Amino acid sequence: MDMVVVVTAPVRDLSEPVSPASVSFDEIVRGTGRCGDLGLGTRTPASVTLLPRARFTGTRTQKLLGRLFFQLGNIVSSMAFALFLFLAVGPHLFPYQTMTMLTGSMVPTINPGDVAVDTQVSVYDLKPGDVITYRIPVDDNRIVSHRIVSVTGEPDGSLTVQTKGDANPDNDPWKANFPGGTIWRVDTVIPKMGEGIRWFRQPGVAKVAVYVAPALVSLMLLSVIWKPARRKRSEPDPHDVPFTGSGAR
Known part of the structure; x- marks a missing residue:
């Protein structure tokens, strides 16, 4: 099993700084050399503990799951952002x-939940067979x-x-007259892309989304703002003493 050496020493005021270059692992354990001169390890010996590396680094399965969820989160958020850019x-x-x-009036060409992508063309380019998007000239002008x-x-x-x-x-019980200019013609149909839009348009879901979406965005921003920054160490910590002994005793 992969192990980690953990060395603990008594906390006390030192007369001079101690660095990894000035003391060795054996000196810390035995209280000899410079450690003896400074009073380290003489009254309360330093303790050496062997612990599984997994206690510090986490298991390999946890790492893999963490990376997997991180990548899935990136993919989902990227797709949602791209969909937002495309539609809005x-x-x-x-x-x-x-x-x-x-x-379902255009089934099977355009099914409920499909998204039709329209481009503008001249009304004089229209011909039978084209699918156009327009306001009907009667009733509610839908x-x-x-x-x-x-x-x-x-x-x-x-x-x-x-x-x-x-x-x-x-046929539709009306005829539409276009005096000129341009009109929207359906060029592409993307299946099922609008299912999410239809779901969000439900009265209950729409009301909840009004409050939930801002709350989620606020939580994401707060998590970024309050994320603790990693401390950059410009020089080695004097308590991080490397193992320089000849072997296990």
Whole structure:
């Protein structure tokens, strides 16, 4: 078994400093040489104890588990940060937007919980088969992502489109007119990425998240601020005496 030598000596005021270069392990144990001159080891002999190294360094399994959890924490936090950048920050910096599908009107093309990534295109580039994201011209003007069934040019130069959800049996009961400019078209669908968003939008979860998220961030900041700094030793501690004997006795 790998062992560690632990040397303890009586605490007393010394007439002069003692350094590892001036005394040896044998002198400490026997109280001879400079240790005898200084009064070390004469009244209360130094004690030598052999302890398993695991008492100081921890078991190999504990080290491996610690490293594993540390790496997993880094991976999870990195993925969460990247997801936050993609969903919340990216649309403000780059020409795209993300929409989380909340209904099944576009199954199986876009399932509930999928995230649709839209880019802007000219309305005059629209054609049947494109999936566009727009506000419907009736009812509550909600935003939908539906497939274009037909495109009709109007005398004033605008375009009128008829849309339909892939899972719906009939065309949408309205037609949307676009006078010009650009419109959002679905280019990519990322499966299941929006499940977390849908879960957080539940009333109870959303209320809890409002209080839990700031608390977690505060705890992380406090742990970083209060983390004790490692003491840098510019010179050896005079009590750290190296073993210089010829062998075990």
